[in-house]
Amino acid sequence: MSEKTHIDVSDFENWTYDMIPKGAVCTDVGNSVQYITGGWRSNMPIWKKKNCKDCLLCWVHCPDASILVVDGKMTGIDYDHCKGCGICARECKYEALTMVAESSDEALAVKKGA
Amino acid sequence: MASIKELSKQPDLLVGGHRLCGGCGASIAARQVLLGARDVEVVAASATGCLEVSTSALPYSSWATSWIHNAFENAAATITGVEAAYKGLKAAGKIAQDKEIKFVAFAGDGATYDIGFQSLSGALERGHDFVYVCYDNGAYMNTGIQRSSATPHYAWATTSEVGKAIPGKPQKRKDLTSIVAAHHIPYAAQASIGNWKDLVEKAEKAFATPGPAFLNVLAPCPRGWRYDSSMTIEISRLAFKSKFWPLFEVADGVWTMREVKEKDVIPVADFLKLQGRFAHLFKPTPSPLLEQIQQEVDEYYAYIQRMCAAHS
Amino acid sequence: MAKITVLAATGNLMVAEALRQAEPDVVSAYPITPQTTIVEAYSKYVADGRVHTEYINVESEHSSMSAAIGASAAGARVATATSSQGLALMWEELHIAAGMRLPIVMANANRALSAPINIHGDHSDVMGARDTGWIIFIAETAQEAYDNTIISFRIAEHADVQLPVMTTLDGFITTHAMERCELLDDATVKAFVGQRTPINPLINGDKPVNHGMFASLGGAYFKVKHAERDANDASLPYIKEIGDEWAAVCERPFDFIDAYECEDADFIVVVLGSATGNVRTVARELRAAGIKVGVLRIRLYRPFPYAQVREALKNAKAIAIMDRADSFGSQYGPLGLDVRTALYDLPARIPTRNYIYGLGGADVKLAAIRQVFDELQELAAGSLDEGLNYLGTR
Numbered sequence: 001m002s003e004k005t006h007i008d009v010s011d012f013e014n015w016t017y018d019m020i021p022k023g024a025v026c027t028d029v030g031n032s033v034q035y036i037t038g039g040w041r042s043n044m045p046i047w048k049k050k051n052c053k054d055c056l057l058c059w060v061h062c063p064d065a066s067i068l069v070v071d072g073k074m075t076g077i078d079y080d081h082c083k084g085c086g087i088c089a090r091e092c093k094y095e096a097l098t099m100v101a102e103s104s105d106e107a108l109a110v111k112k113g114a
Numbered sequence: 115m116a117s118i119k120e121l122s123k124q125p126d127l128l129v130g131g132h133r134l135c136g137g138c139g140a141s142i143a144a145r146q147v148l149l150g151a152r153d154v155e156v157v158a159a160s161a162t163g164c165l166e167v168s169t170s171a172l173p174y175s176s177w178a179t180s181w182i183h184n185a186f187e188n189a190a191a192t193i194t195g196v197e198a199a200y201k202g203l204k205a206a207g208k209i210a211q212d213k214e215i216k217f218v219a220f221a222g223d224g225a226t227y228d229i230g231f232q233s234l235s236g237a238l239e240r241g242h243d244f245v246y247v248c249y250d251n252g253a254y255m256n257t258g259i260q261r262s263s264a265t266p267h268y269a270w271a272t273t274s275e276v277g278k279a280i281p282g283k284p285q286k287r288k289d290l291t292s293i294v295a296a297h298h299i300p301y302a303a304q305a306s307i308g309n310w311k312d313l314v315e316k317a318e319k320a321f322a323t324p325g326p327a328f329l330n331v332l333a334p335c336p337r338g339w340r341y342d343s344s345m346t347i348e349i350s351r352l353a354f355k356s357k358f359w360p361l362f363e364v365a366d367g368v369w370t371m372r373e374v375k376e377k378d379v380i381p382v383a384d385f386l387k388l389q390g391r392f393a394h395l396f397k398p399t400p401s402p403l404l405e406q407i408q409q410e411v412d413e414y415y416a417y418i419q420r421m422c423a424a425h426s
Numbered sequence: 427m428a429k430i431t432v433l434a435a436t437g438n439l440m441v442a443e444a445l446r447q448a449e450p451d452v453v454s455a456y457p458i459t460p461q462t463t464i465v466e467a468y469s470k471y472v473a474d475g476r477v478h479t480e481y482i483n484v485e486s487e488h489s490s491m492s493a494a495i496g497a498s499a500a501g502a503r504v505a506t507a508t509s510s511q512g513l514a515l516m517w518e519e520l521h522i523a524a525g526m527r528l529p530i531v532m533a534n535a536n537r538a539l540s541a542p543i544n545i546h547g548d549h550s551d552v553m554g555a556r557d558t559g560w561i562i563f564i565a566e567t568a569q570e571a572y573d574n575t576i577i578s579f580r581i582a583e584h585a586d587v588q589l590p591v592m593t594t595l596d597g598f599i600t601t602h603a604m605e606r607c608e609l610l611d612d613a614t615v616k617a618f619v620g621q622r623t624p625i626n627p628l629i630n631g632d633k634p635v636n637h638g639m640f641a642s643l644g645g646a647y648f649k650v651k652h653a654e655r656d657a658n659d660a661s662l663p664y665i666k667e668i669g670d671e672w673a674a675v676c677e678r679p680f681d682f683i684d685a686y687e688c689e690d691a692d693f694i695v696v697v698l699g700s701a702t703g704n705v706r707t708v709a710r711e712l713r714a715a716g717i718k719v720g721v722l723r724i725r726l727y728r729p730f731p732y733a734q735v736r737e738a739l740k741n742a743k744a745i746a747i748m749d750r751a752d753s754f755g756s757q758y759g760p761l762g763l764d765v766r767t768a769l770y771d772l773p774a775r776i777p778t779r780n781y782i783y784g785l786g787g788a789d790v791k792l793a794a795i796r797q798v799f800d801e802l803q804e805l806a807a808g809s810l811d812e813g814l815n816y817l818g819t820r
Contacts, residue, residue: 009173017649020172022588022657023527024650025626026636030178032131032169040136056118060149060310061347063141065130072119081130085137085336086344099344157628159496172646175636180628182499183638184522188492191484195454195496195504200629202451202480202502208621209629233492236485 006031033081037064041084043099044107047077051096058088058097079111115315121149125178127156132176133168137343139333139350140165142307143249144220147329150317154216157181157196161189161221161230164256164335165249187229190237190246193219197242216321217244223264224254226330227290238297238326245320245327248290251335259338263288266358267410268403270391271338281394281403286410291330292421295364301327303363308332308350312361312372319365332359340390349388356385357415362422369422382411428675429611437568437600440607441507441533441593442467444575446477447615448531451502454482454493459545460597461509461535487512491519491532498528498590499637501627503579506530509597510537513551517558523590524559525654526637529582529622530590533575536564536699536750537597538786546787547597549698552727553751553760559654561591561661562728564698566684568605570725571595573676576615580668583622587661596700598787610676618675658729665726682731684723685738687713691720693802694739696765697748698724701783701790705748708795719799724761735768744806745769745778746798748817752782758814777805783817794818 007028021027054074059067066082068075089097100106127148134141144165148156157180160166166183169176184192197217203209221230226248234246253271254260261271267286270276274283295302301323305313313331320327332353336343353359355378362371383404386392395401435443442464445453453472455465472481480502484490487508498504508516513534523530536552538544552562561581565571571593578591595601626635641647662682669680686706688694695705702723712719722738724731739745747766749759756763762780769776781798784790794817804810 004178012173012646013644015649017652018656020646020649020653021626022653023525023637024172024639024641024646025526026170026173026175026639027626027633028173029175029181029634029636030129032174032176033129035131035133035174037131037133054119056122059122060118060146061142061307063134063136063138063145063346064132065126065128065145069122072122078130083136085346086342087137087142087346090344091347157500167640167642170636170638170640171643172639172641175639177636178634180630180634181636182496182628183640184492184495185518188489188519191489191492192496194482195452195493195498196500196628197496198452198454198480198482198493199497199500199502199504202478202497203500203629205478205480206451208451208501215629232485233489236489239485240482 004030006034009034036080037083038080041082041102043084043086044102044110045077045082045084045086045088045097046100046106046110047074048096048098051094053094055093057091057093061087061091063087115311115318121314124149124153127177127179128169129176129178131174133171134164135337135343137336137346138164139251139307139335139346140222140249142346143247143331143333146307146310146313147218147247147317147331149314151216151321152318154214154321156216156218159183159189159193159196159219161225162186163222163225165220165222167256186225188233189219189221189225189230190234193217193244194237194240194242197244219244219246221248222255223248223250223252224262227263227288235297238294238299238328241325243324245329247329247331249331249333251333251338253338255335255338264290267407268392268395270394276394281401289414294328298367299326299328300324301363301365303328304330304359304361306332306350306354306359306361308347309354309361316363338391341388345388352380352385352388355380356382356411358382358385358411360415360418362418367425369425371418371422382408428614431609433607433609434604435568435607436463436602436604437565437571437595438463438535438602439467440568440572441575441595443609444572445505446471447612448503448505448576448579448619449477450479450505452480452482452494452497452504453506454484454490454497455506456484456487456490456508456512458487458509458512460537460601461507461533463601464507464533487515488519491516491523494530495519495523495526495528498530499526499627500629501624503583503622504530505532507533509535510539510551513555514539517554520555520558520560525650527588527654527657528590529588531575531578531582532590532592534592534594535597535601536594544786547599547700548785548787549751550785552592552594553753555592556728556760559589559658560728561589561665563593563725564727565593565595565600566699566702566723568600569607571600572607573672573678576619577668577672579619581661581665584664584668585623585625587657587664588625589657589661599700614675618672662729662731682724682726683734683738684725686721688720688722688738690718690741692718692743692806693799694720694722694742695746695748695798696722696724696761698727698750698761701748701750704790704792705795708792708799712799730764732768735765736771739769739776740772742776744802745776746802747778747780749780749782750784762814777812779805779812780814781817782814788818
């Protein structure tokens with residue numbers, strides 16, 4: 001996830017037409033990290049750190065850049081953007097990632113913890 | 115090639131919060147290709163399509179680098195205009211002589227095989243220094259799974275419907291990678307998101323190559339191919355193992371292929387049967403067309419082998 | 427003090443020279459008759475090392491405008507040239523260039539559109555581009571094509587304009603005929619056009635930007651288009667200011683319109699481009715015969731100078747509007763529609779006749795112009811109706 005601070009665009013719908021940069025240019029690149037797609041999930045990946053070998057195959061295959069990695073080691077899942085596609089769990093060879101229903105107790109516990 | 119741990123230290127140029135479907139192959143392709151640019155500044159372009167609309171919906175951008183979208187059929191012309199500006203501005207002394215920028219265009223198969231074919235061919239012939247990436251999901255997915263010239267033989271698509279009279283797309287797919295190679299550009303390759311090491315390696319070569327480089331990346335679409343979103347990488351691997359999608363490259367005229375190991379080879383039906391777009395070939399009983407498809411796949415694979423043998 | 431070289435030159439050569447002097451960072455172009463001698467001349471400047479321009483020989487006009495858009499978004503000064511079918515092939519890109527607010531200067535050799543195929547001069551092509559958001563000049567002479575092209579760079583690149591500009595001249599008549607022309611020295615022109623200072627360029631060191639965003643949700647598209655409309659309207663004073671500044675350098679007058687004897691004229695012919703000379707010649711004859719006639723030529727077609735046109739025409743008793751293009755299915759030709767719109771705001775209603783003339787390079791003879799002026803007198807007297815007429819077809 002980008003650590004850059006972004007312009008607040010939450011009120012974009014109310015911007016007057018002269019507030020949008022000429023030609024609809026976006027000057028705050030990469031600001032979609034503010035846009036939450038985690039709500040799309042019906043299933044949720046759960047990371048079991050003790051099983052993880054930091055092979056990063058989940059990271060290289062994630063369509064949503066939602067596997068968090070620091071210094072070559074996995075640190076967690078970006079649930080703000082993970083859409084729950086399940087690729088990471090299917091690709092994991094070590095049972096470090098499993099999919100659970102978004103409404104399950106396990107998912108709720110993880111979300112509470114996060 | 116850099117290790118996966120090293121690669122993971124690069125900043126993401128395509129960040130989260132984009133609106134591609136869960137399990138989308140296009141964003142995996144774009145992320146893996148961009149890893150190949152290493153630490154050099156990248157200016158990207160996208161043709162109109164899923165990747166473009168989903169990463170640039172005002173006021174949100176998912177590109178953490180300079181990026182331009184122009185239209186559907188002209189990603190190649192557009193990025194070569196940007197590249198020409200870079201050269202022209204350098205010649206004018208308006209940017210530093212040692213400033214290094216890589217230019218890359220991303221376009222789907224519709225924007226590459228079909229409507230953008232001329233623009234691509236012209237850009238390759240002119241010899242601009244850029245990488246063109248086709249994320250090939252074999253149909254016009256953004257508009258709802260209409261057939262393109264990349265759609266496989268007998269696949270269902272919404273404009274090559276399946277019925278009593280016609281069993282899916284009546285034509286074979288276009289061999290675009292070979293056509294691109296026939297431009298005799300420095301580097302052209304076929305890759306797949308199911309073989310990420312091979313892909314990133316090819317992307318590194320493509321970015322490092324002066325002059326035009328082309329990558330045709332198989333990037334399955336869960337919606338269009340009709341499979342569960344978790345299967346995107348697995349299906350890509352099966353495309354390779356079934357020989358449906360040979361992984362080859364043409365570097366300075368030398369053809370080389372990553373052969374499927376004998377023990378790994380699977381019948382093409384094993385690749386097709388996981389996809390709803392081929393369901394009509396399996397129900398109620400397996401269609402004789404499967405044999406024809408197997409034959410076509412084997413012939414294409416043998417053709418690439420012959421090219422590799424002849425141009426080694 | 428500017429040094430002036432007097433030479434016999436075609437309009438295309440004068441446009442090519444203006445481009446050379448403005449020295450774009452990128453020129454992307456595709457050849458088409460009768461534009462070819464512009465891009466040929468430019469190729470020679472590049473080959474001779476007279477310009478630093480990155481010259482892209484694209485494979486179509488669609489790619490020529492596509493590459494120009496990429497280059498302009500990247501921050502380069504950009505030019506191209508086209509004509510007729512080429513301009514038509516660019517159609518979607520014309521809207522995109524303007525919508526993305528990208529300064530690009532494009533010369534157009536005005537030529538008929540197929541079908542049937544025809545390579546000669548008329549305004550069918552440029553009129554098809556009149557609603558694309560481009561600023562459009564239509565030159566009468568080779569000299570004016572030169573002047574228009576030079577000021578186009580300053581207009582397009584002005585921080586408050588940021589719109590593409592089309593500098594057009596009539597196919598063959600102006601592109602290929604030799605005229606006495608004045609070429610100003612390079613240093614003077616370069617000092618006038620200066621350098622482009624791009625706003626939010628793609629190539630911008632540590633400040634990446636995204637161009638060509640998707641604006642389908644939340645009404646953003648509507649707002650961006652509203653801003654584009656404002657930018658077009660607001661460009662008029664900048665065009666005037668820059669045109670006047672160049673007029674002081676080259677010592678030729680500048681205005682959006684060129685009103686010849688209109689002030690006290692009873693009968694005025696409104697016209698564009700190269701046919702104006704013939705109209706003026708007949709007007710001179712009629713003036714000598716004591717008939718109060720005038721000629722209004724419009725040099726800046728977009729944004730259309732409604733106020734100036736209205737002011738120039740307000741005292742006329744009858745007006746002829748000469749269109750070298752048709753707008754099939756509408757009541758009048760393109761210029762007819764615009765001029766009648768301008769007249770609508772006058773308290774008194776002035777009768778008009780709209781003449782479609784010279785399509786596909788058909789000759790515009792003096793006799794035909796005399797007929798137009800004669801008919802204006804009948805129109806004013808009430809013995810002839812208004813309406814649209816094809817002039818001189820049999």
